[in-house]
Amino acid sequence: MEFSELIRTGRAQAELLRGPGAPPLRGTLCVTGHHLLLSPGPQATSDLWLLLLRSVDSIEKRVAGDSGTITLRCKDLRVLQLDIEGVEATLDIARSIEALSSLESVITSFPFFYRPKGLRLGDAWHFHPPEHYYKRVARETNAWRLSEVNEDFSVCPSYPRAVIVPRAVDDDALARSARFRQGGRFPVLSYHHAPSGTVLLRSSQPLTGPQKRRCAEDEELLRAVLAGARPGARGFIVDTRSAQAAKQARMTGGGTEAKAAYPGWKRLHRPMERGRPLQESFVRLVEACGDLEQSMDRWLSRLEGCRWLAHVKEALSTACLAAQGMEREGACILVHGAEGTDSTLLVTSLAQLILDPLSRTMTGFQELVEREWIQAGHPFQLRCAHSAFSHARPKHEAPTFLLFLDCVWQLGRQFPLSLEFGEGLLLALFEHAYASPFGTFLCNSEKERCLCEVRTRTHSLWSGLNQPKEQRKLRNPLYVLNPLAIWPSVEPQSLRLWQGLFLRWTRPPEPSEAAWEKVWQIVTDKEKTEGSQPTVSASEPQP
Amino acid sequence: MASAPTSKYNSHSLENESIKRTSRDGVNWDLSEAVPRLPGETHVADKEVIYICPFNGPIKGRVYITNYRLYLRSLETLSSHWHFEADACVFQDSALILDVPLGVISRIEKMGGATSRGENSYGLDITCKDMRNLRFALKQEGHSRRDMFEILTRHAFPLAHSLPIFAFLNEEKFNVDGWMVYNPVEEYRRQGLPNHHWRITFINKCYELCDTYPSLLVVPYRASDEDLRRVATFRSRNRIPVLSWIHPENKTVIVRCSQPLVGMSGKRNKDDEKYLDVIRETNRQISKLTIYDARPNVNAVANKATGGGYESDDAYHNAELFFLDIHNIHVMRESLKKVKDIVYPNVEESHWLSSLESTHWLEHIKLVLTGAIQVADKVSSGKSSVLVHCSDGWDRTAQLTSLAMLMLDSFYRSIEGFEILVQKEWISFGHKFASRIGHGDKNHADADRSPIFLQFIDCVWQMSKQFPTAFEFNEQFLITILDHLYSCRFGTFLYNCESARERQKVTERTVSLWSLINSNKDRFKNPFYTKEINRVLYPVASMRHLELWVNYYIRWNPRIKQQQPNPVEQRYLELLALRDEYIKRLEELQLANSAKLSDPSTSPSSPSQMMPHVQTHF
Numbered sequence A: 001m002e003f004s005e006l007i008r009t010g011r012a013q014a015e016l017l018r019g020p021g022a023p024p025l026r027g028t029l030c031v032t033g034h035h036l037l038l039s040p041g042p043q044a045t046s047d048l049w050l051l052l053l054r055s056v057d058s059i060e061k062r063v064a065g066d067s068g069t070i071t072l073r074c075k076d077l078r079v080l081q082l083d084i085e086g087v088e089a090t091l092d093i094a095r096s097i098e099a100l101s102s103l104e105s106v107i108t109s110f111p112f113f114y115r116p117k118g119l120r121l122g123d124a125w126h127f128h129p130p131e132h133y134y135k136r137v138a139r140e141t142n143a144w145r146l147s148e149v150n151e152d153f154s155v156c157p158s159y160p161r162a163v164i165v166p167r168a169v170d171d172d173a174l175a176r177s178a179r180f181r182q183g184g185r186f187p188v189l190s191y192h193h194a195p196s197g198t199v200l201l202r203s204s205q206p207l208t209g210p211q212k213r214r215c216a217e218d219e220e221l222l223r224a225v226l227a228g229a230r231p232g233a234r235g236f237i238v239d240t241r242s243a244q245a246a247k248q249a250r251m252t253g254g255g256t257e258a259k260a261a262y263p264g265w266k267r268l269h270r271p272m273e274r275g276r277p278l279q280e281s282f283v284r285l286v287e288a289c290g291d292l293e294q295s296m297d298r299w300l301s302r303l304e305g306c307r308w309l310a311h312v313k314e315a316l317s318t319a320c321l322a323a324q325g326m327e328r329e330g331a332c333i334l335v336h337g338a339e340g341t342d343s344t345l346l347v348t349s350l351a352q353l354i355l356d357p358l359s360r361t362m363t364g365f366q367e368l369v370e371r372e373w374i375q376a377g378h379p380f381q382l383r384c385a386h387s388a389f390s391h392a393r394p395k396h397e398a399p400t401f402l403l404f405l406d407c408v409w410q411l412g413r414q415f416p417l418s419l420e421f422g423e424g425l426l427l428a429l430f431e432h433a434y435a436s437p438f439g440t441f442l443c444n445s446e447k448e449r450c451l452c453e454v455r456t457r458t459h460s461l462w463s464g465l466n467q468p469k470e471q472r473k474l475r476n477p478l479y480v481l482n483p484l485a486i487w488p489s490v491e492p493q494s495l496r497l498w499q500g501l502f503l504r505w506t507r508p509p510e511p512s513e514a515a516w517e518k519v520w521q522i523v524t525d526k527e528k529t530e531g532s533q534p535t536v537s538a539s540e541p542q543p
Numbered sequence B: 001m002a003s004a005p006t007s008k009y010n011s012h013s014l015e016n017e018s019i020k021r022t023s024r025d026g027v028n029w030d031l032s033e034a035v036p037r038l039p040g041e042t043h044v045a046d047k048e049v050i051y052i053c054p055f056n057g058p059i060k061g062r063v064y065i066t067n068y069r070l071y072l073r074s075l076e077t078l079s080s081h082w083h084f085e086a087d088a089c090v091f092q093d094s095a096l097i098l099d100v101p102l103g104v105i106s107r108i109e110k111m112g113g114a115t116s117r118g119e120n121s122y123g124l125d126i127t128c129k130d131m132r133n134l135r136f137a138l139k140q141e142g143h144s145r146r147d148m149f150e151i152l153t154r155h156a157f158p159l160a161h162s163l164p165i166f167a168f169l170n171e172e173k174f175n176v177d178g179w180m181v182y183n184p185v186e187e188y189r190r191q192g193l194p195n196h197h198w199r200i201t202f203i204n205k206c207y208e209l210c211d212t213y214p215s216l217l218v219v220p221y222r223a224s225d226e227d228l229r230r231v232a233t234f235r236s237r238n239r240i241p242v243l244s245w246i247h248p249e250n251k252t253v254i255v256r257c258s259q260p261l262v263g264m265s266g267k268r269n270k271d272d273e274k275y276l277d278v279i280r281e282t283n284r285q286i287s288k289l290t291i292y293d294a295r296p297n298v299n300a301v302a303n304k305a306t307g308g309g310y311e312s313d314d315a316y317h318n319a320e321l322f323f324l325d326i327h328n329i330h331v332m333r334e335s336l337k338k339v340k341d342i343v344y345p346n347v348e349e350s351h352w353l354s355s356l357e358s359t360h361w362l363e364h365i366k367l368v369l370t371g372a373i374q375v376a377d378k379v380s381s382g383k384s385s386v387l388v389h390c391s392d393g394w395d396r397t398a399q400l401t402s403l404a405m406l407m408l409d410s411f412y413r414s415i416e417g418f419e420i421l422v423q424k425e426w427i428s429f430g431h432k433f434a435s436r437i438g439h440g441d442k443n444h445a446d447a448d449r450s451p452i453f454l455q456f457i458d459c460v461w462q463m464s465k466q467f468p469t470a471f472e473f474n475e476q477f478l479i480t481i482l483d484h485l486y487s488c489r490f491g492t493f494l495y496n497c498e499s500a501r502e503r504q505k506v507t508e509r510t511v512s513l514w515s516l517i518n519s520n521k522d523r524f525k526n527p528f529y530t531k532e533i534n535r536v537l538y539p540v541a542s543m544r545h546l547e548l549w550v551n552y553y554i555r556w557n558p559r560i561k562q563q564q565p566n567p568v569e570q571r572y573l574e575l576l577a578l579r580d581e582y583i584k585r586l587e588e589l590q591l592a593n594s595a596k597l598s599d600p601s602t603s604p605s606s607p608s609q610m611m612p613h614v615q616t617h618f
Helices: A089-099 A131-138 A172-178 A214-227 A241-254 A275-290 A300-308 A308-327 A344-356 A362-374 A400-412 A424-433 A446-451 A460-464 A467-476 A511-530 B013-021 B144-156 B185-188 B227-231 B270-281 B297-305 B329-343 B350-357 B361-381 B395-407 B415-428 B432-435 B451-467 B475-487 B499-504 B511-516 B566-591
Strands: A010-019 A023-030 A035-039 A049-052 A056-066 A067-074 A079-085 A143-147 A163-166 A190-192 A198-201 A236-240 A265-269 A334-335 B029-030 B043-053 B057-066 B070-076 B095-101 B105-111 B123-128 B134-137 B200-201 B217-220 B244-248 B251-256 B291-292 B318-324 B388-389 B615-617
Touching: A010 A089, A023 A089, A049 B388, A056 A089, A079 A089, A089 A300, A131 A143, A131 A163, A131 A190, A143 A446, A163 A172, A172 A214, A190 A300, A190 A344, A190 B134, A198 A214, A214 A236, A236 A308, A241 B185, A265 B511, A275 A300, A275 A308, A275 A400, A300 B350, A308 A334, A308 A344, A308 A400, A334 A344, A334 B350, A344 A362, A344 A400, A362 A460, A362 B270, A400 A424, A424 A460, A460 A467, A511 B566, B013 B475, B043 B070, B043 B123, B043 B144, B057 B095, B095 B227, B105 B144, B123 B144, B123 B200, B134 B144, B134 B615, B185 B415, B217 B270, B227 B270, B244 B395, B251 B361, B251 B395, B270 B291, B318 B511, B329 B361, B329 B451, B350 B361, B361 B388, B361 B395, B388 B395, B395 B415, B395 B451, B415 B451, B415 B475, B415 B511, B432 B451, B432 B475, B475 B511
Parallel strands: A049 B615, A198 A334, A236 A265, A236 A334, B251 B388, B291 B318, B291 B388
Antiparallel strands: A010 A023, A010 A079, A023 A035, A035 A049, A056 A067, A067 A079, A143 A163, A163 A190, A190 A198, B029 B095, B043 B057, B043 B134, B057 B070, B070 B095, B105 B123, B123 B134, B200 B217, B217 B244, B244 B251
């Protein structure tokens, strides 16, 4: 397919309004295969303005007289307005943007064409292969092994080719356990908590069905987990559905672990919202935040009515529960809901941030996102196809990953020194998850990424972000290594609206940026003086 | 494992340390045995009681009552399981300490009678002005409750017992004298006054023109003292329009006063009308004087019935009047009461945001800030001079002028500048602190009480949140001011007006709060402060950007993460110190080894291979 078929017009004169704070831009507007470009006249000094078409969430056009207006609502929640000369030109440009921004083919998407200077293809993809995390686990315990039973993605299409499993369980048993779990997602290790010698596992629901089927290998697998931890160890299964919902799932072939079948394991239900209600909550919140016209006397109850903060609270407290089980009760934890690709990952990744100081470093957090979200098979392409502005009825969209980022932001707010990265990284991950020139968040699973050759034909976001010039935006200059667990307060008055994201384009950002800049100044001054003599500060983390 | 943790776990190393090191002003966990005493503070009684802690349950302790404070030390140490929620190792084997100045007590009630059964149901319930209640259970035998009730009543409400307020007994000495901070002549000189259009008048030297105004006033040059006397007859309580602040460049001014005495019949006063025109004419560029009436329109109309009112268009041709819709002291008092209901002792969890909304507290904050922004904007743009009043001109008017001045004039954002602002716009201009707070007075239900000054400090806090580098002081500074608003340890906030303070010789007989603060300034400094001249701050007064001041209103709840000093400030100071140390060591090294260290600037230069040359928007 040729992009040129979809481009209805070459160029037009336009003025771009970018919201409060940014001056309007005038120039020649141009649509290309992947971008919307505005090049200011030759006398202007400012740069070319460029928008990735993929980041357009919804488009609205109006014509009046001999000109038109296009309103672009972007996936990063920005709202842009283009005033265009000529009715035909307006309509043509609108149609082109509509067609190009909704292309579904992965291999014609921009990451396959993006060739930034200074980065080499394939550079950073091998930063975080499953082997990398396994090496760490193997240093801490001998009870686990790296299995390649899924090497060709036939056992579980949404798992990576290698997963960490109990040493005592062989690949055949794994394959049989996989047949007993939805989508083949048999229990695998998510995190080994060395201080208490316990583990965090994740899976999908067991396919017990109305007949309450059992699977000996699945039971054996969980028994081996407890045996590998320490004699007499207990386990908790954190089911992210209500007891009733879990029971109902039996009617459609799913279900939960029967108590008698899994001695030593106890089931806990912590219902978490997912799917459409979560997406609707996101849409309502963005609507409320963008509603500048209406009187805002009822803002607080409207904010409460959006239920977004309630979801933040649910996610954080379920993660606390899992983390508490490992740290304080010395228990092993298995987390699953139904498919095990959404709220499950939310809980396991947050629990690790709470417990594991390494996951709070810059590289550790990137590894966590790579391992617990991307390689763990969170279907990014389906979930992030549209953001909050789309008029289309949501099919598979859900802001689970954004909810994760919001929870991390809350942790960072409550523990301002304990995360090595700052709000900048979280904002970047949000943007790139929804639309990106990099290949990291493309596709729904490792299998698909493999088929599309994403790893060899696109650049990794991590190489983009880890360039020295990006660091100031992404790092937390106040960071000090905190070896302890960070237990967040989940009481409502401790949780805030993430203004930096939800009010990002409507508030003046300068004052807080000034404070940030000041801290950076002092840190770079310090590092400069440090750099010129051999001593190393004790507070610097040594990975 | 059964319940999801709803608590905070305080586990940051820095944060833990700060708990051990510093005393939280109320509940304190401490190993030292000494009961603190100020010079001039005397022991009155001590007694064994059970403190019914709303967060930890009943704790046996000994309470020490002096003429200044109620001090409780638990006799049992808290075993860790009581404090499962907090970090056990920090609190283990430590006693619970309660250190409450008697001045914060608003009401003392007996609970339970002779026939009371249940455990710990017989004792005292003490309501405090700082958003908490204290409950003590006592033994029924031997009049122990009656004795304690009487002792506390006597010393918490000295006015009713012809006893002096503790500030007059306090013998503390500081190396700085806070009473010297504010000198009106110097402050007006800093503003460039007097000038061609404005003069300083001593007409109120002995408070004969207006007994609630300061002795020194700034008025238009062209208005004679005789004019001022005639204007005074037409302004409620003789509070005539006088200058609060003048813009250094465009020379527009903020003028404050009380409402005109228009009454039902719509009275007019030529002198007042002329006087307002004279004010307008001090700046030749402007055609209209802007009047901001802080009240809601209907209240201003209703005030006519009691002889008050507002400036009508017919009478004041060259003025434009706007109402700012800020409610009166009674509405504010009830609003804060509702805030207390949802935060103490338990935080309303299930519908936190809508409960918070139903208190309307943040909405009132928004209206006050919005009003002040309008005042500041008019003056800073040079469009018009501004006259501000409400009814008497000592509550809402003080809020508006002081907040607008804080937005306009960076001087007031320094520690001493802020002290001067409070001293000038609030204390000297007769905000009725004694009536609003009720120092030493037992009449807890007095309709004159209202948290107007607290609301002002809350607005300042909101501004400091939005402009983290603009203020020299930190949150602790604001909380300390509020604590001593009630404590009666200092003379700063005593009495309703300057004339009363002069009669009582307050500056000679008491210590100023600013002495405490200015002799230990480092504790109150915001490390991020960047001094800026001539920058006008416009906070965003939208509900989206206002927050409840959790560290103040919910500070007694141990589950609320509150760390003093603030870990971010603390860490920043550490970094600053580290940098200075490195620079020093580097210099030493260079001196000792100057030949070898030829190239100290070895900071790694970033590789020149960069991202695309165009500005990319993903």
